[in-house]
Amino acid sequence: MAAPSVLTNPLREGARIRRTPQPCAMVIFGASGDLTARKLVPALYHLARERLLPPGLSVVGCSRSPYTHEQFREKMRQALKEHSRVSEQDAPIVESFTKNIYYLPVDTGNPSAYGPLAEFLSELDRDHGASGNRVYYLATPPSSFPVIARHLGGAGLARPGGAEKNWARIVIEKPFGHDLQSARDLNRVVTGVFGEQNVYRIDHYLGKETVQNLLVFRFANGIFEPIWNRRYIDHVQITVAEDLGVENRAAYFEEAGLLRDMIQSHVLQLLSLVTMEASARFEARALRDEKAKVMRCFRSITAEEADRFAVRGQYIAGFVAGRRVEAYRSESDVDPASVTETYAALKVFVDNWRWADVPFYIRSGKRLAKKVTEISIQFRRVPHLLFGNRAADTIEPNLLSLQIQPDEGISLKFSAKYPGTMMQIRPVKMQFQYGESFGAEPPSAYETLLLDCMLGDNSLFTRNDSVELSWELVDPILARWKEDGRKGLAFYEAGSWGPSEADSFIERDGRRWQRL
Amino acid sequence: MGDALESLIWGQPREANVSALTAELDALWRSATEDAESPNAVIRACALTLLVYTESEEAGREVSNLLGALTLQNPCRALIMVVRPEESAAGLSAWISAVCHLPAPGEKQVCCEHITIVARGDAARDLDKVVIPLMVSGLPVYVWWRSGRRTQPEPFQKIMRYVDRVIIDSGLFVYPEADLTTISDRIQRSGGHPATNDLNWARITPWRELVAQCFDSEDTRPYLDRISEVRVEYSERGADVNPGLGQGVLFTAWLAGRLGWQLAGRGPQAVPPGARQGDIAGRTFSFKGEAGDIGVKLIPRREGEECGAGFLSLKLKAVGDLPATFSLACGGDRNVVTTRTEIPGRQPIERTVRLEVLDEIGLLNEELKFSNRDRLYEEVLTLVALMTAS
Numbered sequence: 053m054a055a056p057s058v059l060t061n062p063l064r065e066g067a068r069i070r071r072t073p074q075p076c077a078m079v080i081f082g083a084s085g086d087l088t089a090r091k092l093v094p095a096l097y098h099l100a101r102e103r104l105l106p107p108g109l110s111v112v113g114c115s116r117s118p119y120t121h122e123q124f125r126e127k128m129r130q131a132l133k134e135h136s137r138v139s140e141q142d143a144p145i146v147e148s149f150t151k152n153i154y155y156l157p158v159d160t161g162n163p164s165a166y167g168p169l170a171e172f173l174s175e176l177d178r179d180h181g182a183s184g185n186r187v188y189y190l191a192t193p194p195s196s197f198p199v200i201a202r203h204l205g206g207a208g209l210a211r212p213g214g215a216e217k218n219w220a221r222i223v224i225e226k227p228f229g230h231d232l233q234s235a236r237d238l239n240r241v242v243t244g245v246f247g248e249q250n251v252y253r254i255d256h257y258l259g260k261e262t263v264q265n266l267l268v269f270r271f272a273n274g275i276f277e278p279i280w281n282r283r284y285i286d287h288v289q290i291t292v293a294e295d296l297g298v299e300n301r302a303a304y305f306e307e308a309g310l311l312r313d314m315i316q317s318h319v320l321q322l323l324s325l326v327t328m329e330a331s332a333r334f335e336a337r338a339l340r341d342e343k344a345k346v347m348r349c350f351r352s353i354t355a356e357e358a359d360r361f362a363v364r365g366q367y368i369a370g371f372v373a374g375r376r377v378e379a380y381r382s383e384s385d386v387d388p389a390s391v392t393e394t395y396a397a398l399k400v401f402v403d404n405w406r407w408a409d410v411p412f413y414i415r416s417g418k419r420l421a422k423k424v425t426e427i428s429i430q431f432r433r434v435p436h437l438l439f440g441n442r443a444a445d446t447i448e449p450n451l452l453s454l455q456i457q458p459d460e461g462i463s464l465k466f467s468a469k470y471p472g473t474m475m476q477i478r479p480v481k482m483q484f485q486y487g488e489s490f491g492a493e494p495p496s497a498y499e500t501l502l503l504d505c506m507l508g509d510n511s512l513f514t515r516n517d518s519v520e521l522s523w524e525l526v527d528p529i530l531a532r533w534k535e536d537g538r539k540g541l542a543f544y545e546a547g548s549w550g551p552s553e554a555d556s557f558i559e560r561d562g563r564r565w566q567r568l
Numbered sequence: 569m570g571d572a573l574e575s576l577i578w579g580q581p582r583e584a585n586v587s588a589l590t591a592e593l594d595a596l597w598r599s600a601t602e603d604a605e606s607p608n609a610v611i612r613a614c615a616l617t618l619l620v621y622t623e624s625e626e627a628g629r630e631v632s633n634l635l636g637a638l639t640l641q642n643p644c645r646a647l648i649m650v651v652r653p654e655e656s657a658a659g660l661s662a663w664i665s666a667v668c669h670l671p672a673p674g675e676k677q678v679c680c681e682h683i684t685i686v687a688r689g690d691a692a693r694d695l696d697k698v699v700i701p702l703m704v705s706g707l708p709v710y711v712w713w714r715s716g717r718r719t720q721p722e723p724f725q726k727i728m729r730y731v732d733r734v735i736i737d738s739g740l741f742v743y744p745e746a747d748l749t750t751i752s753d754r755i756q757r758s759g760g761h762p763a764t765n766d767l768n769w770a771r772i773t774p775w776r777e778l779v780a781q782c783f784d785s786e787d788t789r790p791y792l793d794r795i796s797e798v799r800v801e802y803s804e805r806g807a808d809v810n811p812g813l814g815q816g817v818l819f820t821a822w823l824a825g826r827l828g829w830q831l832a833g834r835g836p837q838a839v840p841p842g843a844r845q846g847d848i849a850g851r852t853f854s855f856k857g858e859a860g861d862i863g864v865k866l867i868p869r870r871e872g873e874e875c876g877a878g879f880l881s882l883k884l885k886a887v888g889d890l891p892a893t894f895s896l897a898c899g900g901d902r903n904v905v906t907t908r909t910e911i912p913g914r915q916p917i918e919r920t921v922r923l924e925v926l927d928e929i930g931l932l933n934e935e936l937k938f939s940n941r942d943r944l945y946e947e948v949l950t951l952v953a954l955m956t957a958s
Binding site for chain 1: 613615641643678773774776777778779780781782783784785786787788789792823826827828899903904906907909914915917918919920921922923938942943944947
């Protein structure tokens with residue numbers, strides 16, 4: 053992808069050397085939290101270790117906790133030991149990396165706390181040659197997003213120096229709002245301060261190598277795109293299943309529910325990648341335009357239609373991976389009479405020339421039979437069966453499966469003649485597995501996304517229109533579910549593939565969920 | 569799984585009939601895939617054909633031992649050719665085996681084919697007739713030229729018609745400057761087909777990357793136009809081959825090409841201060857840039873074993889109102905390098921990062937990540953030819 057930040061350096065022209073960002077300061081709000089220790093600092097360390105970060109990069113942790121620089125560095129050293137692969141040999145690298153980590157206690161709700169931050173960042177600019185370039189990472193509760201954005205703007209930190217050559221970017225974690233209106237409000241504040249091109253809404257799902265490969269698969273291979281349409285495709289299923297429950301996120305999940313937590317964000321983004329048109333260039337704006345364009349074609353589901361187009365469920369006690377697990381309602385921090393959905397299935401139509409009348413079945417849930425994310429493209433049956441009825445019974449439609457996780461790969465099911473004198477037809481599978489063809493370890497999603505952000509490449513980040521369009525689709529369903537309360541909530545045993553109502557939901561259309 | 573296959577999977581080569589190698593391989597794999605549900609089940613994986621050219625059985629054995637690490641990242645049909653035309657007794661012999669690895673516990677073993685062909689005496693002339701049919705259809709064919717020889721023997725030229733890419737290691741060349749010039753001529757004559765890659769060029773990629781990073785900042789970028797002095801120290805431990813000198817020449821040509829320097833001269837060979845008898849002299853080059861003269865010194869050092877075969881340190885000095893120095897030095901541990909930017913009136917910016925010293929297979933794996941021509945390398949070779957023309 054284009055890397056405008058480094059094009060002026062002639063030593064980079066024509067070279068196979070990797071993209072590295074300009075020197076900058078990364079400010080992490082909520083730095084005392086889990087995300088910083090588990091994901092952000094380990095990801096930054098790996099990037100630094102692999103020479104993917106610039107000299108002069110500094111990391112500034114901010115939160116209410118009263119750490120000194122050295123105490124915070126020690127905490128981060130500890131985090132690296134626990135959450136990344138650090139060997140004895142890496143000691144000088146860890147030392148060099150953590151030397152550039154700083155800490156500043158900041159009460160994010162207090163506007164006067166941002167003055168000292170501005171001064172501190174200026175000092176770092178002078179000492180590290182960061183030229184006023186900044187990334188603000190909000191690893192805080194969502195309610196703080198607009199507050200921090202406003203105060204950063206108020207302190208002049210959102211447009212450092214006011215010069216075009218300096219940049220300030222803000223990274224926010226999902227959820228981007230809890231409904232359409234709150235998403236619009238958040239977008240208004242954050243884009244008002246930083247400008248949309250500098251807002252990076254991070255969805256770690258989109259940083260996964262196999263999700264990116266979906267675009268390569270579709271647009272770098274000539275044979276699939278001609279049949280990627282209503283003429284050849286019967287329907288598409290997207291499954292994002294987890295065997296885990298809500299773990300330590302029960303309080304958040306109780307409020308959010310599965311539709312907000314998974315479908316509004318990850319799954320609809322996957323759907324847009326499956327259905328979008330090819331962009332003119334592999335470049336952020338063009339890609340995001342195409343994604344938004346197709347999302348505008350997602351057929352609205354009214355609250356009245358919600359029963360016909362959506363199913364929700366909640367897990368009861370059961371067995372997962374041979375272990376007895378309790379019901380959702382028995383989890384700590386969950387209301388014993390909770391009606392929060394832990395499973396949701398949707399039928400979505402994309403009303404355009406390519407996809408008219410092709411149903412897209414989406415399902416996602418907690419405590420399902422196994423952890424798997426897969427996109428299954430089922431092709432239409434052959435128009436005429438020439439092998440007689442007996443053989444025809446065993447002819448299954450072609451199925452293209454894109455396995456996103458865990459065993460990343462692509463498989464194509466087709467029919468073959470069973471050897472012998474009789475005409476017996478069996479489905480066979482042609483399989484490509486990443487692990488077999490490429491032994492190289494991909495970077496973690498956070499490494500990919502943090503680096504992209506510092507490089508100014510927002511292709512894999514969600515744009516405001518996409519966020520709002522996805523809320524437009526799910527909002528009426530959420531409203532209906534809220535109104536219905538307990539009514540319509542199906543239950544499923546933990547360790548199963550979801551409620552039987554979800555099976556009936558797809559079987560009504562003469563189809564079945566793929567066995568995964 | 570049959571005994572024959574099982575022993576192959578454990579890496580034991582089996583002598584095979586040269587005239588029926590494809591059939592022998594097919595038969596073996598068929599027996600493996602018939603037993604797909606067995607816990608010992610295997611998958612045959614192949615993304616390219618890799619032809620390895622060697623000139624001694626010892627070199628062939630070395631390559632065989634390295635293949636596991638290569639096929640882990642780049643599943644391929646590996647065909648090691650041991651070419652011995654000088655032997656009086658003519659003959660072609662072949663061995664087949666498999667290189668396998670387990671991607672994850674409980675999964676099937678992923679196996680790649682490994683064929684060794686030894687061509688002795690006049691039989692070396694028929695090598696192409698054995699090798700060409702063994703190229704896997706529809707997949708790219710790469711040659712790993714694991715020899716210090718820079719010219720190809722005649723039968724190999726027939727093979728080259730079907731090859732997409734040749735990977736050489738100019739670090740093995742005894743006279744790197746002259747030999748790189750020969751490679752440059754050949755690339756120009758062939759129009760770049762097959763593409764040429766050089767493991768010795770790949771060895772300095774991390775150094776080039778780190779040097780480029782020094783000038784990404786808008787504060788330091790202007791210094792790039794005012795470089796006056798470049799000093800490269802490389803490890804030279806008196807072996808027959810000089811990877812460090814070749815790297816230094818390639819690095820200099822890269823800088824000169826990217827920064828538009830014009831060659832002004834090739835100075836007397838630089839003898840390092842404190843040199844002992846028998847020390848090898850380095851090289852000096854002078855260039856003219858927009859901001860004046862630039863002197864480049866390539867200095868061999870006896871010490872520095874811990875940094876591997878290559879650069880020990882780089883220093884770039886830039887003139888101006890505030891002269892600056894950008895230095896990179898291999899650390900006490902061979903896995904790290906420390907970079908330092910010094911500009912008067914500012915705190916030096918220093919950091920330590922990993923600098924993996926890759927072995928041949930590591931470098932080869934890196935090269936195989938790219939499938940396109942490395943035009944920059946080709947440009948650099950053209951400049952090397954100019955710089956080293958006598």
